[in-house]
Amino acid sequence: MSHPGQLLLIGVPGPELDAETAASLRKIQPGGYILFGRNIQTAPQLRKLIDDLRDLSDIEPIITIDQEGGRVSRLKLIGHEPPNAQQLRQKGDLELIRRHGDITGKLLRLFGFNLDLCPVLDISFDDEADNSLRGRCYGRSVAEVITKAGAFNDALRSTGVLSCGKHFPGYASATLDPHHELPKLQRSRELMEEHELAVFRYFADKVDSMMIGHISIDGLDASGLPASLSRTITTELLRQDMGFGGLVMTDDLDMGAILNHYGFAETMRMALDAGNDLLMICHRVAMAAEALDVISSLPASKLDPALENVAGFKKGLVPPDPFSEEAHRLLDEEVWKLRVATLGEELAARRSPEDGKRSPVELY
Numbered sequence: 322m323s324h325p326g327q328l329l330l331i332g333v334p335g336p337e338l339d340a341e342t343a344a345s346l347r348k349i350q351p352g353g354y355i356l357f358g359r360n361i362q363t364a365p366q367l368r369k370l371i372d373d374l375r376d377l378s379d380i381e382p383i384i385t386i387d388q389e390g391g392r393v394s395r396l397k398l399i400g401h402e403p404p405n406a407q408q409l410r411q412k413g414d415l416e417l418i419r420r421h422g423d424i425t426g427k428l429l430r431l432f433g434f435n436l437d438l439c440p441v442l443d444i445s446f447d448d449e450a451d452n453s454l455r456g457r458c459y460g461r462s463v464a465e466v467i468t469k470a471g472a473f474n475d476a477l478r479s480t481g482v483l484s485c486g487k488h489f490p491g492y493a494s495a496t497l498d499p500h501h502e503l504p505k506l507q508r509s510r511e512l513m514e515e516h517e518l519a520v521f522r523y524f525a526d527k528v529d530s531m532m533i534g535h536i537s538i539d540g541l542d543a544s545g546l547p548a549s550l551s552r553t554i555t556t557e558l559l560r561q562d563m564g565f566g567g568l569v570m571t572d573d574l575d576m577g578a579i580l581n582h583y584g585f586a587e588t589m590r591m592a593l594d595a596g597n598d599l600l601m602i603c604h605r606v607a608m609a610a611e612a613l614d615v616i617s618s619l620p621a622s623k624l625d626p627a628l629e630n631v632a633g634f635k636k637g638l639v640p641p642d643p644f645s646e647e648a649h650r651l652l653d654e655e656v657w658k659l660r661v662a663t664l665g666e667e668l669a670a671r672r673s674p675e676d677g678k679r680s681p682v683e684l685y
Contacts, residue, residue: 323380323628325616327352328593330383330570332603336362338373342606346377349613352631353383353436355603361398364432368644371433381638383599385436385485388425391456396428400653404663405456406441406473407448410465412663415472418459420662422473424655426480431648433641436483438532440470442520443493454492463519470520474528481639486524488534488572489559490548491517495536509540522563529637530568531559533597535579547579549592556596568634570599589615598627598634 329351334342336359354374361367371384387393391405403425409418429437444466445458459473460466474484490513494506521531533549542553549555549571559565571592579588589612592600600616602609616624642648660669 323632324350325619325624325628326350326613327380327631328598328600328616328624328627329353329609329612330355330385330599330601331609332357332606333360333370333374334606336360336366337370338377343373343377345610346374349609350379351382351609352380352599352635353385355438355601356384356386356395356434357603358395358398361395364399364646364649365644367399368432368641371641375433381635383436383635383638384434385438386429386434387438388429388434389439389441389457390421390425393457396432400428400649401656401660403656404660406459406469407445407456408663410459410461410469414662415469417659417663418469418472419476420655420659422476423480424652424659425473426477426482427642428649428652428656429482430480430639430642431644431652433644434482435638435641436485436530437477438485438487439477440473440484440486440528441488442466442470442486442524443488443491444516444520446493450493450495458493463516463523466520467523471524471527474524478529483529483634483637485530485532485570486521486528487532488536489521489531490534490536490538490541490554491521492534492536493517505537505539505545507539511540513538513540518558518563521559525559525563525565528567530570530634531565532570532572533559533595535572546591549574549579549597550583550588550595552595554595560596568599568630569597571597571601573601573603575602575604585611586615590619593619593623593627598630 326349330353331351332355360370375382386395388396390403394402403421409421441457443454443458445461459469477484494508533555535547535549537545537547542551555569574588585608589600602612
């Protein structure tokens with residue numbers, strides 16, 4: 322059996338690895354790392370951090386980030402902010418969306434990332450809804466999401482960077498932000514099939530991984546469990562009904578939607594029982610050792626399918642491109658040109674309130 326730490330996708334405390342953190346990560350051997358604004362200071366520093374994480378790993382790690390565009394663009398801390406999905410959607414030019422996917426993939430390859438946690442596949446039923454999705458959705462209908470998120474997804478994957486559809490089975494109807502509390506929806510299976518699930522069915526063989534959301538939908542699982550902890554939704558619906566064969570990961574298990582309702586060890590066990598392959602711990606990084614203890618206590622029959630899926634996914638990981646500050650500068654110029662082409666010169670020049678700043682709550 323592979324190292325059980327391979328079932329963890331964890332955050333990193335800061336922009337560099339101190340000796341204690343490095344020793345802990347070497348022992349845990351997580352399957353992957355997710356980076357945030359707290360990890361990014363300069364372009365050379367970011368590449369060194371990723372190189373150091375890879376050097377600690379006996380098995381090539383997943384190195385991932387949320388690089389969507391707009392406010393969910395970690396790399397804007399060291400460069401320009403790309404347009405968000407809604408801005409690209411409203412511009413209506415598929416070629417610009419493809420350019421966005423291509424530039425994003427090349428930027429990520431330059432730093433050593435091999436998975437981007439996008440595209441968002443949620444439908445925007447209300448562009449002003451306070452459910453964490455504002456500005457992040459490629460369409461207001463099934464057809465529009467398929468066309469526009471599909472253009473981004475195809476271009477990103479053509480660079481060698483793997484993609485992740487999120488947030489299965491759909492946050493779009495939620496009125497609560499799962500970063501803070503668990504949204505509970507009364508929404509029928511029929512409505513879900515007509516809208517949200519139609520999108521995810523289309524992308525089931527077109528994205529490399531799926532992120533399972535922290536949302537309870539009574540029409541999909543009457544038990545009230547969040548999708549991320551529901552075998553009915555994660556295994557029976559996504560894996561068996563939709564035939565999804567890629568990597569399945571939870572959304573961040575540090576979100577209020579989970580923290581407020583379930584104990585830590587209980588969450589780890591339930592997430593694996595539900596059928597997730599990777600358990601995401603973004604912020605309580607010190608809990609990763611405890612998570613490993615919980616996972617290691619489970620029988621091999623519970624772990625082996627997930628470990629096989631992680632190993633299979635890793636066969637598609639690409640090595641980093643050679644890094645240079647000049648290469649970063651040139652790609653950042655392309656981000657700026659894309660921003661201007663999407664927003665126009667005047668709007669592009671206006672920095673959003675969050676542009677280039679570390680947000681106290683980072684969305685994902």
